[in-house]
Amino acid sequence: MTRLSYLMIASLMALSLLQSGCGRKAWPRAAQSNNQMTVLELKTYRQGEEGIIEGVLMGLEEGKGAGQDFSGFRIYHTAFPLSAEPCEGCPIQYTDVSDQRAKLDEAGRFLIELGGLKKGEVHFFELRVLGADGSLGPFSTRVKLIRASNK
Secondary structure, X not given: OOHHHHHHHHHHHHHHHHHOOOOOOOOOOOOOOOOOOEEEEEEEEEEOXXXXXXXXXXXXXXXXXXXXXXXXXXXXXXXXXXXXXXXXXXXXXXXXXXXXXXXXXXXXXXXXXXOOOOOOEEEEEEEEEEEOOOOEOOOOOOEEEEEOOOO
């Protein structure tokens, strides 16, 4: 065989490997969720040594979230040293994600206690509502909690 033959065989093999795939005809994407429950009026504050997230759940009443079952919240959290706090609106990557149950009052208000927040750091949080079927609602606004080292 000539060198050209080897080159053609190698090219055909490479081309066949590139064309093989999972058989899907579109790019993968996240499944659409029917969960339209959202978090509004989100705020954080300290109470003693604990951090608190407080807000209002919207979407359980008639309208966009009617008939949905509330399971809890998915909490996205990350922390930075006070000296390295990112700018307002800068993108951040959350390093800690956890699911937590919360009780709602008749107006949809909730309160979540956050333990283990280190001193000398600024903590950022976003929440998503968990439906009973595991579906996730849209992201809340981002809130922050500063835990100074002298307190």
